[in-house]
Amino acid sequence: MSAIIEIKDLSFAYDEESQQKTLSQIDLTIEQGQWVALIGHNGSGKSTLAKLLDGLLTPTEGTITVAGLPLNEENIWAIRDQIGMVFQNPDNQFVGADVEGDVAFGLENRGVSYEQMHQRVKEALEAVNMQAFAKHEPVRLSGGQKQRVAIAGVLAIRPQIVIFDESTSMLDPEGRAELVALMRRLNKEEGFTVISITHDIDEAALADRIIVLEKGKVIDDDTPENIFTRGNELSKVGLDVPYPERLKHELAKLGIKVPKKYLTEKELVDWLWQFNLKN
Amino acid sequence: MDKLLLGRYIQGDSLVHRLDPRVKMILCFYFVLIIFLCNNWQSYLLLGIVTLLSVLLSKIDLSYFVKGVMPLIWLILFTVLLQVFFTRGGPTYWQFGPLTLTQFGLVNGFYVFCRFVLIIFMSTLLTVTTTPLAIADATESLMQPLKKLKVPVHEIALMLSIALRFVPTLMDETTKIMNAQRSRGVDFSEGSLISRIKAVIPLLIPLFVSALTRAEDLATAMEARGYRGGEGRSKYRVQVWHLQDTLALVFFFLVTLALIFLRN
Numbered sequence: 001m002s003a004i005i006e007i008k009d010l011s012f013a014y015d016e017e018s019q020q021k022t023l024s025q026i027d028l029t030i031e032q033g034q035w036v037a038l039i040g041h042n043g044s045g046k047s048t049l050a051k052l053l054d055g056l057l058t059p060t061e062g063t064i065t066v067a068g069l070p071l072n073e074e075n076i077w078a079i080r081d082q083i084g085m086v087f088q089n090p091d092n093q094f095v096g097a098d099v100e101g102d103v104a105f106g107l108e109n110r111g112v113s114y115e116q117m118h119q120r121v122k123e124a125l126e127a128v129n130m131q132a133f134a135k136h137e138p139v140r141l142s143g144g145q146k147q148r149v150a151i152a153g154v155l156a157i158r159p160q161i162v163i164f165d166e167s168t169s170m171l172d173p174e175g176r177a178e179l180v181a182l183m184r185r186l187n188k189e190e191g192f193t194v195i196s197i198t199h200d201i202d203e204a205a206l207a208d209r210i211i212v213l214e215k216g217k218v219i220d221d222d223t224p225e226n227i228f229t230r231g232n233e234l235s236k237v238g239l240d241v242p243y244p245e246r247l248k249h250e251l252a253k254l255g256i257k258v259p260k261k262y263l264t265e266k267e268l269v270d271w272l273w274q275f276n277l278k279n
Numbered sequence: 280m281d282k283l284l285l286g287r288y289i290q291g292d293s294l295v296h297r298l299d300p301r302v303k304m305i306l307c308f309y310f311v312l313i314i315f316l317c318n319n320w321q322s323y324l325l326l327g328i329v330t331l332l333s334v335l336l337s338k339i340d341l342s343y344f345v346k347g348v349m350p351l352i353w354l355i356l357f358t359v360l361l362q363v364f365f366t367r368g369g370p371t372y373w374q375f376g377p378l379t380l381t382q383f384g385l386v387n388g389f390y391v392f393c394r395f396v397l398i399i400f401m402s403t404l405l406t407v408t409t410t411p412l413a414i415a416d417a418t419e420s421l422m423q424p425l426k427k428l429k430v431p432v433h434e435i436a437l438m439l440s441i442a443l444r445f446v447p448t449l450m451d452e453t454t455k456i457m458n459a460q461r462s463r464g465v466d467f468s469e470g471s472l473i474s475r476i477k478a479v480i481p482l483l484i485p486l487f488v489s490a491l492t493r494a495e496d497l498a499t500a501m502e503a504r505g506y507r508g509g510e511g512r513s514k515y516r517v518q519v520w521h522l523q524d525t526l527a528l529v530f531f532f533l534v535t536l537a538l539i540f541l542r543n
Contacts, residue, residue, distance in 0.1 A: 051499075054503050056499055056502060056503060077505065077507070080503065080504075080505050081505070083503075085500075085503040085504075087496065087499070087500055087503075089493075089496055091448050091493070092492075092493045092496035092497050092500065093496065093497065093500035094444070095441065095444075095497065095500065095501055095504070096444070097411075097412040097415075097440055097443060097444045098412070100515070101412075101515060101516065104515035105501075105504055105506070106504040106505050107513070107515070108512050108513050108514060108515055109504060109505040109506045109507065109512060110505055110513075111511045111512060111513045112513055113513060114513065114514070114515075114517060117513065117515055118515075121515070137444075137447070138444065138447075138448070139447040139448070139451075153504065157504075157505070
């Protein structure tokens with residue numbers, strides 16, 4: 001696998017005068033096709049990092065390379081063609097007056113021709129299973145549906161990387177589960193590199209790799225299994241290890257062979273039910 | 280409020296619905312102009328028939344149009360009464376100080392009434408058969424010539440369509456904030472005028488704050504999605520000119536000719 005994002009010695013401060021840096025000396029490499037979860041407290045710099053990657057903020061120090069292109073004034077629009085972003089508030093990123101109009105927004109910005117635009121909007125809506133809502137106005141959609149439209153808008157541009165900036169945090173559990181399933185499909189089946197910034201530990205657990213940020217620094221960077229096993233460090237920064245993981249950890253201590261794969265609460269319950277029958 | 284601003288459009292598939300929104304807008308304004316050519320009952324009758332015919336073609340219930348007149352009924356009656364009592368000429372039926380009731384006055388009053396009703400019917404026809412979005416698109420298209428005068432046509436159109444898109448969102452927000460403040464004891468509907476105006480402040484401030492946050496988020500999202508001004512943008516919705524649009528224009532041209540012939 002090759003690196004699609006390279007971050008070298010990145011620092012950022014909202015206020016250049018102050019010593020308080022939002023991010024300081026971040027070095028990261030993200031491989032193509034990887035699913036990376038960025039977790040951390042409010043104010044740990046997660047969203048700032050995502051905005052820096054897309055050139056929505058300019059680094060104070062350091063360099064960012066996306067898909068081989070160094071991020072600068074000249075390449076910024078080419079880089080935005082490679083990165084699609086889905087933000088937190090479903091309403092505040094809906095630009096078009098109706099679903100298809102919104103999906104088309106990014107294509108209109110890039111001057112895509114009429115026929116191609118209609119074709120791509122249709123395909124993108126089918127990919128997120130929203131084709132039946134093409135003519136709907138945003139008021140008639142649920143939060144989860146609006147986020148799916150936002151994803152369709154991203155897919156229409158055909159980027160390599162999709163960044164979810166707390167995209168599930170304002171959704172109900174059902175909408176959240178749907179969106180996470182869609183993220184998983186985009187990464188595993190369609191080969192997108194996915195970066196998800198999240199508070200939801202269940203969402204993070206599905207990633208290939210978790211990066212924990214604290215006060216603008218990377219304090220941990222490992223697979224979910226390893227991070228959850230070292231549970232203490234997570235709780236030190238105020239993040240909880242998911243309950244099934246804690247239970248698995250305790251069971252393993254007692255010498256019981258537990259599955260390595262991340263299990264949701266329901267999956268773990270199913271596993272426990274069958275445990276005595278199998279062993 | 281919601282009904283007033285956006286609930287006007289009624290879905291349908293009539294000839295009027297299918298007309299190009301630009302044609303409908305042009306004709307609506309044109310109608311307001313030519314109605315001032317009318318100066319006798321024949322010419323008003325002609326435009327009355329044209330209006331009725333358009334309404335019938337839209338296949339929309341006449342009651343919607345009557346409802347369109349209702350909010351303005353006091354303004355209309357006031358204007359009509361001014362005409363009736365202050366126009367002089369012809370046989371006088373009644374007089375009291377400056378107030379007179381003459382034949383001319385009555386006839387003029389009736390004409391003014393017709394003029395109001397016909398204009399309202401026509402503009403209602405535009406709004407019930409055209410989505411706000413189509414009207415915004417048509418406005419952009421019709422303003423294109425102003426680009427030569429350095430008017431930022433694209434930006435104005437974008438602002439218009441974003442404003443339309445956020446009206447329901449902000450309405451929802453207003454209801455939420457009102458409920459939140461009510462639950463904290465704010466009374467929006469009682470008390471003196473002053474105290475009611477004061478009650479609006481805890482509603483407006485959170486609403487403004489949230490609107491600004493939304494605007495900032497939206498700007499970030501638009502930039503992330505590659506928006507960099509109107510230059511080099513293509514359009515997803517393209518308005519196509521059909522034969523029926525030309526025919527509609529020709530029809531109104533003929534009506535104008537007939538009108539010039541009928542007036543005296």
